[in-house]
Amino acid sequence: MVIWVNEQIDPSGILYSCIACCDEEMAQECHQSFQERLTEQQRADGWVARLRTVESWDEVPANALKLD
Template structure:
């Protein structure tokens, strides 16, 4: 099973937001929206949007919003 993990990381390297789901298309769409929002908002200078995959829900950060579709 592949789980897609979207993360927003602040300039200090702290994970501030995380959404995880099994649907690749939804995950990639979410990632693109996050990148666009971070690029347009001056208060998010230095923030980073990352996307990665994991093989188990156990590997998803505990504070993530976990979407099961």
């Protein structure tokens, strides 16, 4: 099983928001949305939108919105 994890991380490395799902297309759309919603100031300050995969729900951050 592949689980797609979208994360927005603030400049200090703290996870700000996270959405996880098993649908790659939905994950890609979510990632694009995360990217587009970062302002230029947030980007300059070091905010990051990251998309990664994991193999188990146990590897998904506990505070994530989990869509299955």
